[in-house]
Amino acid sequence: MRPILWAFAYLCVICLxxxxxxxxxxxxxSIRNELASGLGLLAFAIILVEFVLSGRFRTISNTLGLDITIRFHQLMGRIALTFALLHPFLYRYLPGPERPWDSTRQLSVTSDFWALLPGIAAFVLLPAFVLASIHKDALGYRYERWRLLHGVGAAVIAVLLLVHAQTAGRYSGQPMLVWTWRGMTALALFALFYVYVLKxxxxxxxxxxxxxxxxLTPRQWDVRIVPEGHRGADYQAGQFVWLNIGHSPFSLYENPFSISSAPSDDPEMGFVIKELGDFTGALDQVAVGDRAYIDSAYGTLTIEGRSEPEVVLIAGGVGIAPMLGILRxxxxxxxxRIxxxxxxNRTSEKIVFRDELDxxxxxxxxxxxHVLSEPxxxxxxxxxxxxxxLLDCVVPLATYKTGLFVxxxxxxxxxxxxxxxxxxxxSADRILMERFQYD
Ligand SMILES: Cc1cc2nc3c(=O)[nH]c(=O)nc-3n(C[C@H](O)[C@H](O)[C@H](O)COP(=O)(O)OP(=O)(O)OC[C@H]3O[C@@H](n4cnc5c(N)ncnc54)[C@H](O)[C@@H]3O)c2cc1C
Incomplete structure (x- = not known):
């Protein structure tokens, strides 16, 4: 599906x-109370859709690109937080006891503490959750622990919001919306179940x-894996997988790595991995024969199906990994195609697979x-x-008009x-990009 259709589908779902x-x-x-309810409804719907914008659903992230999917997830998370924080403060409360004649709650807003409590809990948790996500690196958690907290925290907030909407909401108490919220929350939780249990x-x-x-070099490794008793994975050159070596597939120990091999009859899959942190820094402890698991294949950094007559691949450091796959x-x-x-690279020692490239x-x-910053x-x-x-030195003028840049x-x-x-x-559609890191 084209991105524009996704955008339309997204708007339909959050506005439902x-x-x-x-x-x-x-x-x-009053307009104020309608606005307060509307922001609450929108915030909850946005939060529920966030569950499928985690980058782990290929149909979405392979259409939009992982980078855009994650950035959109982050942006919408912040927007939902803003709406959720404004929601209770916009209401104009009518003081006094419940009014039995006001069955549609036209004049009053619920003041029942127990009905409001789940909302209050979500109201406190949500900013903490978003702030912890924004500053996850500063918190010093291992990436896997952060992922666990993010998943569990999101599930708790979704359930609290469901209870709050149904016990305190004026519109959300209507049968149509009761079932809509239940259905959407069930789908959101199923998304977690799919990623962390079914996969x-x-x-x-x-x-x-x-x-x-x-x-391969002082801090880069050539890692390859072969399938055990199955035919391997389908992928396109330039895509990436979530790779887990030596841990249970249920353990959350998995990291994204571009495939440096090319799809062919040989099912072996290769990676070029740079030492950076916990997993990549311990590759010297990985041995031939170790068990591995992958979730594949993701990414839009691929030239398959493109019609441009020239392809310009631009790689910095370990960014060479997907380019190797494409060249192979x-x-x-x-x-x-030309x-x-x-x-x-910084120095010539950091160039990998130099003989093959030459x-x-x-x-x-x-x-x-080759371009070296410290030659x-x-x-x-x-x-x-x-x-x-440098581009002007290397790329012919005509290529800017017709070429595909990766x-x-x-x-x-x-x-x-x-x-x-x-x-x-x-044009933007002739520039394909992949970031190895997102903040
Ligand atoms: C699409 C994509 C393709 C990539 N391809 C390659 C590749 O081909 N070769 C290569 O060397 N590196 C690649 N990376 C980067 C690689 O995933 C990280 O270097 C690796 O996950 C670090 O893991 P660690 O346990 O060693 O580091 P950690 O100690 O866990 O973390 C160090 C930093 O790495 C980042 N990071 C860690 N885990 C993840 C994760 N699961 N997702 C996103 N960021 C993470 C975080 O910013 C963290 O602060 C790719 C990243 C992405 C998003």
């Missing part, structure tokens, strides 16, 4: 409770084994341009960073190169 409230045709109240169950029956683990696939298919690889260059498979004295290649000036690397490189490409007239 509002629409049903309107259709309930209840006596009108691992599938992985348990589709195991992989480490077939190679070798240091082009070599396997004898792809007629390929250029611009590969930036071979592509020699045979005309791809023009390979040795005898370096004859390009120096500095991959920026606008970017992967440090955030600063992505921002600089993307801006330079846009300034040179490259």
């Amino acid at each position: 409770p509002l629409a049903l409230s309107w259709l309930a045709d209840m006596p009108p109240r 691992p169950m599938y992985q348990l029956r589709h195991r992989w084994r480490v077939s190679r683990v070798e240091r 696939k082009m070599a396997l298919d004898d792809d007629a 390929a250029t690889l611009i590969y930036g 071979q592509y260059d020699r045979t005309g498979r791809a023009k390979v341009v 040795p004295d005898d370096w004859t290649g390009k120096t500095g960073y991959i920026d606008a000036a 970017l992967c690397g440090p955030p600063i490189m992505l921002t600089t190169v993307e801006r330079a490409l846009m300034e040179r007239g490259v």
Whole structure:
């Protein structure tokens, strides 16, 4: 489905409770109270849809791209929080006892403490939850622990909001909305169940084994896995998987890594992994034969199905991993498209698979341009960073008009190169990008 249809579907879903409230045709109240209810309804609906915007649903993240999906998830989380915080303060309360003649609660807002309590609890938890997500790195939690807290916290908040909506809500107490909220909450919780229970169950029956683990440079590794008793996974060159080595598939110990191999008859899957933290820093303890599990394949950094006659791959550091997959696939298919690889590193020791890349260059498979920011004295290649000036040196003017640009690397490189490409007239749909990190 195209992104525009997703956007439309998203708007329909988050506005559904509002629409049903309107259709309930209840006596009108002051604009302030209607606004307060509306914001509450919207906040709850947005929070429930957040469960499927976690990046773990391929239909969504492979259409929008993981980066956009996660950023949208983060943005909507903040918007829902704002609406939820405004919601109770906008109400104009009519003091005094319950009015038996006001059965539609046109004049009053519930003041029953027990009906409000779940809402108060969610009201306190939600900001804490969003702030903890924004500052997760500063909190110093292991990534896996943060994921567990995020999942459990989201489920608790959703259930509290459901109870609050049904006990205290004017519109949410209507039968149509009661069932809509129950259905939406059940789907949201099922999304968690799918990711953390059903997927691992599938992985348990589709195991992989480490077939190679070798240091390529002081901090980069070549890791490969082979399927055990099944035919492997379908993927497109440039995509990524969630990889778990040595832990139970139910354990949350999984990290995203781009596939550096190309889909072919050989089901072995390869990765280039840079040491960074807990898992990647312990690759020296991984051995051939270790059990592995993957959740695959994700990502939109792929040139399959694209019709541009030229492909410019721009990689910084370990951003080379998906580019290797793409180049290998082009070599396997004898792809007629003209390929250029611009590969930036700090020093020449950090270049991985140099012989293979040089071979592509020699045979005309791809023009390979190495760029070093700290070159040795005898370096004859390009120096500095991959920026606008370097692009102009390497990329022919005509390529800006017709080429497909594929970017992967440090955030600063992505921002600089993307801006330079846009300034040179490259349309957004001809720039594919993947960030290895999101804040
Ligand atoms: C789509 C994608 C593709 C990637 N491909 C590669 C690749 O081919 N090669 C490579 O070396 N690295 C790749 N990465 C980065 C890689 O996932 C992280 O370096 C790795 O997860 C760090 O794990 P750790 O346990 O060693 O570090 P930790 O100690 O857990 O964390 C260090 C930092 O890494 C980030 N991080 C950790 N786990 C995750 C996670 N599950 N998702 C997102 N960020 C995380 C967090 O910002 C964290 O602060 C990719 C990331 C993404 C999002």
